[in-house]
Amino acid sequence: MRRTVFFISDSTGITAETIGNSILAQFEGVHFDTHRLPFVDDAIKAEAAALRIKTKYAQEGQRPIVVNTMADRRLCDIVAESGALMMDVFAPFMEPLEDELGAKRSGAVNRSHGLVDFDRYEARINATNYALAHDDGLDVNYNESDVVLVGVSRSGKTPTCLYMALHYGVCAANYPLTDDDLDKLELPSRLKPYRSRLFGLTIDPMRLAQIREQRRPGSKYATLKQCQWELAQADKLMRRENIPVLNTTHTSIEEISSKIFEHLGIERHMY
Incomplete structure (x- = not known):
């Protein structure tokens, strides 16, 4: 079995790729053709990514898998229009943290690997x-x-x-x-x-x-x-x-x- 996987991020894509590969490694017997799409940080880039994924979907007849670490939900929604299986790495953590902290996520891009220190x-x-x-x-x-x-x-x-x-x-x-x-x-x-x-x-x-x-x-x-x-x-x-x-x-x-x-x-x- 072969499946195409895209690691998409508004930053370097290292987090998406690292976590994604750790998950994919659990599925023996499946060959994953992986692609990293970093710095998808505006609507134009998200639309280009969606088109690339949609094209792959049409060529192979199987929907691609997207491991996503984009913080901006608007960009995530654009990529989701490709029809891919969307796996948002941050999603399981954001709502519980918002509830616990009493604050909403900023949605700011390029935070994961910024030179903050x-x-x-x-x-x-x-x-x-x-x-x-x-x-x-x-x-x-x-x-x-x-x-x-x-x-x-x-x-x-x-x-x-x-x-x-x-x-x-x-x-x-x-x-x-x-x-x-x-x-x-x-x-x-x-x-x-x-x-x-x-x-x-x-x-x-x-x-x-x-x-x-x-x-x-x-x-x-x-x-x-x-x-x-x-x-x-x-x-x-x-x-x-x-x-x-x-x-x-x-x-x-x-x-x-x-x-x-x-x-x-x-x-x-x-x-």
Whole structure:
């Protein structure tokens, strides 16, 4: 089964897409052809979106699904004229909140991702610059770090650091365990002062070999044997040093980050 889904928003569409994909993931066996339509913030854009959806409906003979986070009900009504199944993400929450607060929604557009707090925005930028400067052991001065991820090459350290920086303003560094570190089975001296901030990432050997093969085809670095050895040694090292470890093979970056925060006691809100 195939169905077309539109994520429509008066802002970036990130919220609609994130929530929508989480819902759609519950329906196995259905292939969803998704489209994001951001910044639908006036009647002209809403009419254009409705026409696009209506055209898709006519082509496929099945009504499209719309996951909608537009705040202006007038724009929602215009899009609804397309005949699509409308799923308003905000609808279940607005009326109870209006009753509880004794106030009506503003209907103002572009509120979800507006730069309402410049200090938080600057913190995200600074944290991102920090993650880039301290990626793969480029800079090993971790005095300002909130967390230092440790693991073998290509185990998911860099994307996790960047996610934590971009979304939470967390100063995350990462240190790749080298063959020398793994041979000695000893925590590198540069990491010892920051033991309380260390968190280990590991991965399935087969998956690691696939990732490395794409990066360096035909190299020893990408062989399954090398990956197995590195991961086994890294596991021994982190067990010996009592470093918490998470397997990233089947874990999303969002979940990895949440588990790191929970274990290290880092309390940050998504910006």
